[in-house]
Amino acid sequence: LPPGSIRGSTIDGLNTIFDKCDKNIDVEPMFPSSSAVSRARVALNNYAKDMIGYERLNTEYGEVYVIDHEAAIRLMLRACGLDKLAETESVSMAWTSDGAEFTKDRTHVSIGVKITDYRGKHPVTGEPLSGVNKETGEDEFIAMQSREMCCILVIADAREKKELYTNVFRKYYEDAQKFAKEGFPASDRYGPAMKPFNITFPVDMSTAWKVTLRGGGCKNAEYFCHLCSNTSSRLLEYKVEEQRCKRCIDLNKEKCYHHTICDSNYLQKSSEELDSLLEEYERIHNKSFYAVCANSVIRSEIGIANKEVDPFHVDYRIPSAEEDLSSRIAYTRLITRECNLRGLSIDGDVATRQERLKKSIKLEQEIYARSITREWELFPDDNPLIEDVEKMIPCILHLENRIGEKILSMILFKAEELNGHAFTRFYNEVQEFLRTTVLGTGEHPSQYKLPVVSDKDGPKGLAKISGSNTFVRTLMSSSISMTETLIPEAQSALRADLIKSLSAYSEAIKLLTLHRNLTDEEIELFGYHADVFFESWISAFGEQGVTNYIHLMGAGHIYDFLKKHRCLYLYSQQGWEALNSKVNTLFHMSSQRGGNNSGPDGGKSYIFPIVQYIMRHLLWITGEGDKFFDAKEN
Numbered sequence: 001l002p003p004g005s006i007r008g009s010t011i012d013g014l015n016t017i018f019d020k021c022d023k024n025i026d027v028e029p030m031f032p033s034s035s036a037v038s039r040a041r042v043a044l045n046n047y048a049k050d051m052i053g054y055e056r057l058n059t060e061y062g063e064v065y066v067i068d069h070e071a072a073i074r075l076m077l078r079a080c081g082l083d084k085l086a087e088t089e090s091v092s093m094a095w096t097s098d099g100a101e102f103t104k105d106r107t108h109v110s111i112g113v114k115i116t117d118y119r120g121k122h123p124v125t126g127e128p129l130s131g132v133n134k135e136t137g138e139d140e141f142i143a144m145q146s147r148e149m150c151c152i153l154v155i156a157d158a159r160e161k162k163e164l165y166t167n168v169f170r171k172y173y174e175d176a177q178k179f180a181k182e183g184f185p186a187s188d189r190y191g192p193a194m195k196p197f198n199i200t201f202p203v204d205m206s207t208a209w210k211v212t213l214r215g216g217g218c219k220n221a222e223y224f225c226h227l228c229s230n231t232s233s234r235l236l237e238y239k240v241e242e243q244r245c246k247r248c249i250d251l252n253k254e255k256c257y258h259h260t261i262c263d264s265n266y267l268q269k270s271s272e273e274l275d276s277l278l279e280e281y282e283r284i285h286n287k288s289f290y291a292v293c294a295n296s297v298i299r300s301e302i303g304i305a306n307k308e309v310d311p312f313h314v315d316y317r318i319p320s321a322e323e324d325l326s327s328r329i330a331y332t333r334l335i336t337r338e339c340n341l342r343g344l345s346i347d348g349d350v351a352t353r354q355e356r357l358k359k360s361i362k363l364e365q366e367i368y369a370r371s372i373t374r375e376w377e378l379f380p381d382d383n384p385l386i387e388d389v390e391k392m393i394p395c396i397l398h399l400e401n402r403i404g405e406k407i408l409s410m411i412l413f414k415a416e417e418l419n420g421h422a423f424t425r426f427y428n429e430v431q432e433f434l435r436t437t438v439l440g441t442g443e444h445p446s447q448y449k450l451p452v453v454s455d456k457d458g459p460k461g462l463a464k465i466s467g468s469n470t471f472v473r474t475l476m477s478s479s480i481s482m483t484e485t486l487i488p489e490a491q492s493a494l495r496a497d498l499i500k501s502l503s504a505y506s507e508a509i510k511l512l513t514l515h516r517n518l519t520d521e522e523i524e525l526f527g528y529h530a531d532v533f534f535e536s537w538i539s540a541f542g543e544q545g546v547t548n549y550i551h552l553m554g555a556g557h558i559y560d561f562l563k564k565h566r567c568l569y570l571y572s573q574q575g576w577e578a579l580n581s582k583v584n585t586l587f588h589m590s591s592q593r594g595g596n597n598s599g600p601d602g603g604k605s606y607i608f609p610i611v612q613y614i615m616r617h618l619l620w621i622t623g624e625g626d627k628f629f630d631a632k633e634n
Contacts, residue, residue, distance in 0.1 A: 011037060040629070041616070047628050048615035056600060056608075059168050062158030065611045069153050069175055070190050072618060073113055076151050077194075079123035079621040080115050086183075086194040092117040094202050094393075094571055095176040097169065097211075099160030100580040102587050108607060109164060110583075111154040111172050116144070116200070116570045123621040124148050133515075140516040144570055147578035148621070152614050157607045165210040166382060173211065173385040176201075200391050202571035204398040205548050212389060213380035218548050225548065227389050227557050228259040229376035235543050235551075237301055243365070245556070247527065257534060258556035263390035267377050274370035281363055285343050289367050298338045300361045314361050318350055393561050393571040394552055396512055397469060402549045404472035407479060407505070407537075408465040410545055411498065412450075415486035416462050423461065427452070433485060438478040476506075494540055501536035504529045512558065517566040527559040583610055 011034045032040075052071045057064040073093075077083040082091050094116050099109040118130040122143050133140050143149070154172050158164055179197050186193040201211070208226045209215040215226035222231050236257070239245070244256035260266050281289045299313040307313045311331055319328050332350040339346050339353050342360050346353055386392060412430065419426040431450045439446035451463035465475070475482075483498045508529035511522055518526070534554030537545050552558050562568055591609035592598040599605030619625035 009034070043632075044616050044619065044625060044628060045612045048612070048619055051624065052615045052618060054611055054615070057168070059156075059158070059164075061161065061164045061168060062156055063605060063607060064154065064156040064158070064168060065607060066154050066172070067152070067611065067614060069172070069179075070184055072151055072153055072615075073179075074184070074190055074194075075618045075622050075624075076113065076115060076123070077120075079618070080117075080120035080129075080149070082115070082117055082120040083194075085117075085119065086197075087192050088195065090195050090198045091115075091119075092198040092200070094200050095173070096202050096573060096576055097165075097207055098204065098573065098576055098580065100584065102584060102606065106157070106606065107159055108583070108610075109156045109158055109160045110152045110580075111169060112150055112152040112576070112579075114150040114575055117198075118144065118570070122146060122148065138516065140514070141567070141570060142515075144515070145572060145574040145578070147575050147582055150575050150579045151618065152579070152583070152610075155607050155610060157605070160206075160210075162210045162213075165385060166213070170385050173201075177386075200393050200571060201386055202393040202395050202573060204395050204573065205402075208392055208394075211385040212392070213382055213384045214376070215548070218546055218551055219543070223376050223379050225259075225551060225555070226392070227261050227552075228555060229262060229373040230259045230551070230555060231372060234301065235546060236538055240302055243302070243369075247556070253531075255535075257531075257554050261390055261557060261560055262373060262376060264388060267373065270370045270373045271377075274367065274374060277363065277367045277370065281367060284363075285360070287343060289364065292342055293364070295341055296338060298334060298357075298361075300365060302365070314354070314358055316354075318354065390564075393565065393568060394549075394558065395571070395573040396558075396568045397572045397574045397577070399549045399552065399558070400509055400513070401469045401472055402547065403505070403553070404469075404476045405465050405467070406545070406547050406550065407502070408472070408475050408482075409462075410541055411479065411482055411486065412462050412465065414494070414541075418488055418491060423459065427459065427462070430486065433482075434475075437485075438475060438482065497536045497540035501533050501540065504532035504536065508533055508553070512562070513569060514567065515569050518562065523559070523562050523566070526562060527556070530554070530556075530559060586610055586613055 011031055014031050015033065052075070053068040055066045055068075057066065074083065077086050077091065085091060092115075094114040095111070096114060097109065097111040099107055101107050118141050120129050121127060122129060124146075125143070127142065129144055130141050131139065133142070154169065156164065156168065176199055180199040181196055183196040184190065184194040203211065205215075212226040214223060215221065216224050218224040218232055218235060220232070222233060223229065224232050238255040238257050239248075240255065242249075244253065245258045245260070248256035248258065262270075278289055285292065297312070299307070299310060300315075301307070301313075307315045308317045310316055311327060312334070316331060318331055321328055328350070332353075335350055335353045335357060336346050338357055342357070344353075344356050344360060348356075415430065416423075416426060421429075427450060431448075434450070435445040435448055436442045439448050451465070452459040453461050453463045465472075467475075479502045480499055483495060483502065487495050487498065489495070508526055511518060511526040511529070514522075530553045534550065537550070538554070546554075558568070565571070587593060587606070587610065590613070591606075594604050594606040596602075596604065599608045616625065619628065
């Protein structure tokens with residue numbers, strides 16, 4: 001059994017059953033006493049403190065323990081059979097953080113490493129991390145999401161707040177970036193030098209906002225994405241013609257919804273181009289771009305609907321005098337004003353002036369695209385914990401769960417909106433369908449209860465769907481049948497968009513969650529399905545259907561990360577979530593939950609027993625624990 005699986009009271013119970021059932025027989029005890037186990041644990045804790053070490057911090061946010069990073073990482077590498085390799089080559093690992101609840105009123109936040117280098121072995125079973133799947137016969141990564149591949153380095157008895165990250169955790173993110181640049185030096189305490197590590201920072205959306213100091217809800221924050229400079233005010237704007245990305249041009253796609261990830265290279269290139277374009281604009285117009293924009297009233301967004309009938313848009317279709325003389329006169333005045341503002345000639349008719357203005361505005365659009373990138377770069381009011389956003393790989397576990405919840409909620413909300421019956425009747429019909437068709441059968445129905453929004457007078461409508469990844473996947477597997485059942489046939493266009501979107505999403509997720517490196521063809525196929533999903537989805541729901549995770553798919557960010565890393569399963573936080581679950585179990589089952597003598601030197605602590613467990617576990621998986629007790633016996 002793994003360490004921590006048996007409590008002291010369990011050992012006493014086993015002793016009572018097996019060793020003391022017959023007091024007339026004098027036999028060697030089958031189990032040690034709980035006090036003997038406790039003394040052994042204390043001895044191992046003291047050894048771990050000397051061999052690994054930790055630091056205790058009292059912060060304004062709560063108690064924080066910091067395990068010696070280098071000692072713990074070296075032990076993890078040894079347990080995974082990568083320590084010798086790390087002396088000659090760069091080894092891959094992920095540096096991540098997350099918060100979780102102990103109880104309703106108490107949470108913990110931790111930072112740690114997860115080994116992502118599949119050239120190693122599982123630290124407990126010793127099996128290779130890549131090989132042939134016995135069930136499918138395909139080469140894939142094995143047990144990479146085991147919690148044994150993860151190790152907590154910092155744990156705080158605190159709420160997960162931005163201030164905790166910026167004021168306490170910043171140092172440990174700086175440590176990670178130092179290890180990525182310098183590796184480990186040779187030393188008498190730790191051992192031989194190790195090469196710089198290939199460190200990535202996979203995160204969920206909430207953590208990404210805290211470590212980059214950028215982003216927020218896509219309907220609330222203007223610069224809502226921590227990866228690109230898309231804005232909430234232009235959430236669904238698309239690019240056309242030569243402004244499209246290379247992939248859309250190659251695929252001959254008319255509309256491009258993709259946005260470039262603002263990595264360091266792109267930021268530098270964009271900044272240089274912006275300075276050059278601003279100089280060019282002032283040379284042509286003899287006015288600054290910003291002075292013109294401050295006084296311009298004409299609209300020029302490219303990717304919006306109905307722009308040809310908008311009398312304030314540069315692409316407005318000018319009516320003839322016979323069609324609408326007053327509108328033609330009003331638009332002529334607008335165009336003339338805008339040309340004068342820019343110092344452009346007003347010779348020719350209104351159509352000639354409009355074309356002249358379009359050329360000027362095309363340059364303005366190029367400047368605007370780069371200026372918002374500069375604003376995005378300068379947006380944080382403090383230095384981000386991580387500057388290289390290209391290393392912040394989105395967690396596909398969270399992505400799949402959150403997108404699934406949004407899809408299911410939107411389908412049910414739309415069905416409720418189109419429902420012609422009283423809410424109670426609609427609710428009962430939908431719940432019965434889910435219980436007997438999706439989550440169960442007519443013979444064995446599920447007991448699932450649809451969430452509702454209520455007030456003092458009772459239920460008022462459906463609430464958002466939420467649940468575990470397994471639960472959401474189950475519902476998503478029947479999302480097309482849900483659409484066909486709940487969306488009326490009269491809504492043929494909506495049904496077609498939804499079915500097309502859901503089919504494409506299903507294919508994209510199948511590829512995204514494969515446990516192996518994808519081929520070039522598979523990556524391009526994923527990109528195709530992701531685009532079809534996004535475009536069909538916004539055709540059905542518009543901005544209302546977009547979330548930050550759906551933006552990651554539609555903007556091409558997930559495709560870009562997949563193109564670079566080939567398999568995002570390696571960077572999923574599934575193993576980290578499993579470790580959080582283990583920590584929660586340890587807190588409730590194998591600690592005093594903040595009672596007397598639960599902290600160092602007889603004090604009180606909610607998290608110190610977890611720190612001790614982590615260090616003991618490192619000793620066991622590296623064989624150091626066995627060596628320690630063997631030496632004591634000899």
